[in-house]
Amino acid sequence: MPVVELGQVPAGLLTELTDAGLDVEALWRHLTLALLEDVPPGTEDTTSAATITDDARAAGAFVARESGVVSGLGVAALVFHAVMGDTVDVTDRLPDGSRVSAGDVVMRVSGPARGLLTAERTALNFASHLSGVSTATARWVEALEGTGAKVLDTRKTLPGWRDLQKYAVRTGGGVNHRFGLHDMAMVKDNHVVAAGGVVPALEAVRRAYPGLPVEVEVQDLDELRQVLEAGAERILLDNMSTADMAEAVRVTDGRAVLEASGGLTIDRAREVGETGVDFLSVGALTHSVTVFDLGLDLDEE
Incomplete structure (x- = not known):
């Protein structure tokens, strides 16, 4: 699966992640490997390719299914940009560390439908795990x-x-x-x-x-x-x-x-x-x- 160049990612997102103390280049390698677990070189997202036309676009929301503290939403946004470059829009993203309740929208995405579904699980894996760490930490705090x-x-x-x-x-x-x-x-x-x-x-x-x-x-x-x-x-x-x-x-x-x-x-x-x-x-x-x-x-x- 092709991954875009890091330079095609919005500069503001890269600055935000860097300012948060993350090594963006190491993170980029990490999420690239994660994406390749789903779609190795020379393959494609077979279900999306079979059911969705090339030009179809879609929009959706990341929704919390429980109460807690979210984290990794910027990382999830980076995953979507890795797959779709500047053809995806990420909006209404809550700051990491925000307290949420079940049913709250924490981020919205829109772009090529195939790309959204190809990136979905990897983006959720990062955000769900990191939100779990933040939620557990907040309970101790x-x-x-x-x-x-x-x-x-x-x-x-x-x-x-x-x-x-x-x-x-x-x-x-x-x-x-x-x-x-x-x-x-x-x-x-x-x-x-x-x-x-x-x-x-x-x-x-x-x-x-x-x-x-x-x-x-x-x-x-x-x-x-x-x-x-x-x-x-x-x-x-x-x-x-x-x-x-x-x-x-x-x-x-x-x-x-x-x-x-x-x-x-x-x-x-x-x-x-x-x-x-x-x-x-x-x-x-x-x-x-x-x-x-x-x-x-x-x-x-």
């Missing part, structure tokens, strides 16, 4: 409201989707943790074993990468006291009880940023937030999210 704690994502993302999933976390009101293994060091239990202790591991990272942000995972209050004495500035409280997290906050007394992790559920979110920790890291925002139900409804003649 709401649960933590008033506690001072913020919900944080992790590196437990779908391969190839990290940039997009972390974007969707932001549109849902969450905060991004490190992007990869390069932009922040995190001393975890296996590093502690390899280095011979939590403080030696912390000091080894500091020597090797001075100036790089470092977070240290601790298993108990004794390890917490050790890394505080060593001057740790960010500490992850791994699988601690609510009582131990509250004690960790008391012991730390503002000397380090504290992040709760492990075994967290949304039912416990407020309880954990009220201990005084700064962040709750939640892998489920990205690794096991339920897609948001969106559909494309073509207008009837």
